[in-house]
Amino acid sequence: DAEITQSPRHKITETGRQVTLACHQTWNHNNMFWYRQDLGHGLRLIHYSYGVQDTNKGEVSDGYSVSRSNTEDLPLTLESAASSQTSVYFCASSRGRIYEQYFGPGTRLTVT
Amino acid sequence: SQELEQSPQSLIVQEGKNLTINCTSSKTLYGLYWYKQKYGEGLIFLMMLQKGGEEKSHEKITAKLDEKKQQSSLHITASQPSHAGIYLCGAGPNTGNQFYFGTGTSLTVIP
DSSP, X not given: OOOEXXXXXXXXXXXXXXXXXXXXXXXXXXXXXXEEEETTTEEEEEEEEEETTEEEEOTTOTTEEEXXXXXXXXXXXXXXXXXXXXXXXXXXXXSSTTSOEEEOOOEEEEEO | OOOEEEEOSEEXXXXXXXXXXXXXXXXXXXXXXXXXXXXXXXXXXXXXXXXXXXXXXXXXXXXXXXXXXXXXXXXXXXXXXXXXXXXXXEEOOSSSSOOEEOOOEEEEEEO
């Protein structure tokens, strides 16, 4: 069955370190998204991609970057982790702009 | 930006009771999505509404989009403990390219 996976599921890192969160989907979806979920803020869009080599900034993109070299993967990189980036991160994909998004299980990141 | 307001923020109901969650937008919605999130897990897609006046049902959950396409409601009939979780509405991109979510409604169903 097609699916969307995230790794690692849990990560603890120190302030200032570079961290990369992986997202892999086997639906062959063109669109992929990264969100963070925090109490009081709900889900906020970090970056998104509508296809290979396409990346766009979302609502809270500062301190994060993504690259899309193939259809299946959209890794999220925190260039220099900050405590404010402690959060749960969700990756999602969709067939097209008007179609529903399917979410991965999430990565809980703690920056100490 | 397009904001989505959900109400109530939290809901505690006795098993068997009906309940309604609302999602309101200040702008016309071109696609309204309902998701459910179990605590500590990812989001599960429930339903998508696109047309004014549209109504969809899945098992005991019914979602409606009003004629003006600015408000949606999610209604659960005869709630069960399995319905517990966080319900989020999301709006698809219209003139912009970003997808937005409401802040969520936490539902607890007491057996």
